[in-house]
Amino acid sequence: MSEPATSKPPLRVVLCAPRGFCAGVVRAIETVERALRIYGTPVYVRHEIVHNKFVVDSLKAKGVVFINELAEAPPGPHPVVFSAHGVARSVPEEAGRRNLRTIDATCPLVTKVHREALAHFKRGRRIVLIGHAGHPEVVGTMGQLPQGAVTLVSSIEEVERLQREDGQPIAYVTQTTLSVDDTREIVAALRARFPDIHVPPNEDICYATTNRQEAVKAAARLVEAAIVVGAANSSNSQRLREVAEREGCVAQLVADERAVDWAALANVRSVAVTAGASAPETLVERIVEALKERYEVTLETITTTSESMAFPLPRDVRDPV
Incomplete structure (x- = not known):
């Protein structure tokens, strides 16, 4: 007798690389x-x-x-x-x-931003920090200097409301886990408003944030939906979800397989899976197993770069x- 045909719908699963721990x-x-x-x-x-x-x-x-x-x-x-x-x-x-x-x-890359801010302060520069209010990294960076020494902005509108202070040089630093695209726009607004602003000698957004966003962006162009494994309070994970949505995907951020919105995948035939920089690979494996229970999965990986940082x-x- 022949094997009975599977009743599971087909699903193409594209794993993003790099993903997970930085x-x-x-x-x-x-x-x-x-x-x-x-x-x-x-x-x-x-x-x-x-x-x-x-x-x-x-x-x-x-x-x-x-x-x-x-x-x-x-x-x-x-x-x-x-x-x-x-x-x-x-x-x-x-x-x-x-x-x-x-x-x-x-993280040494966060410490690098602390040192940049301190160097600007010692040189008498006004410091603008691009970041999200209340995030622990932002609290830590602003807390390196006396109260009022750092001005936090998170949007172009906030940049436009900044007051010019005649004669005082100005510099900016950024949170390490921001959206690369959003930050680029905010930096452009800062440079347009303050043409002489001091820029970081090297990009403050960390390599892992950038690499994971590039990977999910590439994968999102090939699929209908995206699952990002990570915590709701993880900035870099939230940015991955936003990047996928910008590419037209139905994207969801989940802590683990129990949080997947299966209804959102009801008519989907292709999905990208990635993980924020603080999410362990075992959670990705659990997501893939949950997908296999419901679908006839075809698994592939899209790799945009390799990482060797330690x-x-x-x-x-x-x-x-």
Whole structure:
């Protein structure tokens, strides 16, 4: 007897590459893992180490305690780790006053922006930060300098409302996880309004954000829908969803396979799948398996670039030489 025909509808699934963890996220998670091995439990982490519930819950199960403020961590041998997003200068200063052992897991590319802002401030420049209000990275960057030293803008309209200050030079820096296209437009507006503005010597938007956006943009042109794996509070994941939507896709941002809106895929025959920089590959695999349960899947990968970036761990958790 012949095999019965499958009742599953066909679905072309295009995996985006690069996707998922970036070097800064790998460094941050490894920092916490090593701190557990070196110092034992509990290890405290101020705020989410990265914006992903799966990662946070996995670390909690190993003995990590996530706290909102330093006051929740007792002095002693167990360290407090600062998240990949970076912190205001007041945070390590407070830790010093309380004699807390701290480990800084700030992404080096975020630290680079901190240093740029500080250099502009020392040169007497007015600083404009392109970013999203309330995001931990923005809070940390603005907190490197005295209150009022940094002006935050997130749109062309806000750039147009900026007041010119005669005689004071001006510079801009950006959050590392922004939309490349949106930021380009805001920068163009800044340069039109302030032709002599100092620009970053190198792009502030990080390589991983840029690469993941380029990959999903390329894939979105080939498919009808897109699934972005990531947290709702993850800036880079939200930007991936927006990029796919701009290319005409029905796009959804999901924490895992349980959050997929299957009704939105009812008449779809092709879908791109990607993941934000703080989403582990295991979540992508779970999405693909969920698709296979419902569809006759044809799987392919579109690769726009390869990545080899790696960052050294903080000194406190490095292996002895």
